Amino acid sequence: DLYNLRLIGSDTKIHGVIGNPIGHSKSPHLYNAAFKSVGFNGIYLPLLVDNVANYISTYSSPDFVGYSYTIPHKEDGLKCCDEVDPIAQAIGAISCMIRRPTDGKLMGYNVDYLGAIGAIEEALRGSNGTPPSVSPLAGKLFVVMGAGGAGKALAYGGYEKGARVVVANRTYEKAKELASKVGGQAMTLAELKDFHPEEGMILANTTSVGMKPRIEDTPLPKEALKHYSLVFDAIYTPKLTRLLREAQECGATIVYGTEMFINQAFVQFERFTGLPAPKQLIRDVLARNT
Ligand code: ATR
Secondary structure, three states, X not given: OOOOHHHOOOOOEEEXXXXXXXXXXXXXXXXXXXXXXXXXXXXXXXXXXXXXXXXXXXXXXXXXXXXXXXXXXXXXXHHOOOEEOHHHHHHOOOOEEEEOOOOXXXXXXXXXXXXXXXHHHHHHHHHHOOOOOOOOOOOOEXXXXXXXXXXXXXXXXXXXXXXXXXXXXXXXXXXXXXXXXXXXXXXEHHHHOOOOOOOOEEEEEOOOOOOOOOOOOOOOOHHHHOOEXXXXXXXXXXXXXXXXXXXXXXXXXXXXXXXXXXXXXXXXXXHHHOXXXXXXXXXXXXXXXO
């Protein structure tokens, strides 16, 4: 009973998630349940796609109004947009595409960073009571480990919120390139172990180190974690990575990778429907499907 089948007709708004593979995606469950709960006449499908350009040109029907993009199509998707939001352009990848109702143009956005940054801000607000008009990341030293798609998203997000960004990556050149774009400092992951110019820094892991099945790996040794007040890990399998467990043992606030996905779903839902996201329902659906 997830779907609003009664409502399906010529004015139903069709959405989907474009990826390959796609069978594991929780998004169809999540958005169909959320659409139904607010009475929005839309459906959301899993779309196994090989070639994004071919797909988009074939299904350019105005009824297809919103797409989410997942691995490996976030970069290809960007090339199929009529217009791209400046942040998505800078990141070089989109996470959602929306057909503008006025002229049918396909607009590309990247809300991945809003999911992660939103979850970090919420956790920081909870601990220090910053007023809503100011980002609790402003002025903070924000260390991003990794310089791939997710690393870029976090680094741009931190920069936009006024944080002092540090990019630490296994391959120094990639850290340097990204850091230069966000006015930040670059170093290798090895150098990060001895980097602690101040206490209370914020750390975000976007490398794949510690992901299932290699759950005993960690991108930064425990000794280094005591200099951080908050640690976020973009990995969500397992939910509690070794990095997060050790950070917690060192007294840091931890933010799970699952929060990034949940917050991103809120943002995408609002972009797709123009309605406030049913936050508790989305959390419940995800909890049931994990
Ligand atoms: P995503 O889109 O999830 O960010 P990605 O673009 O493939 O994925 O980026 C993977 C990141 O994890 C990179 O920063 C990569 O470091 P390199 O630039 O040096 O390749 C990092 N990474 C992957 N495996 C790693 C490992 N074993 N040790 C350290 N860093 C690793």
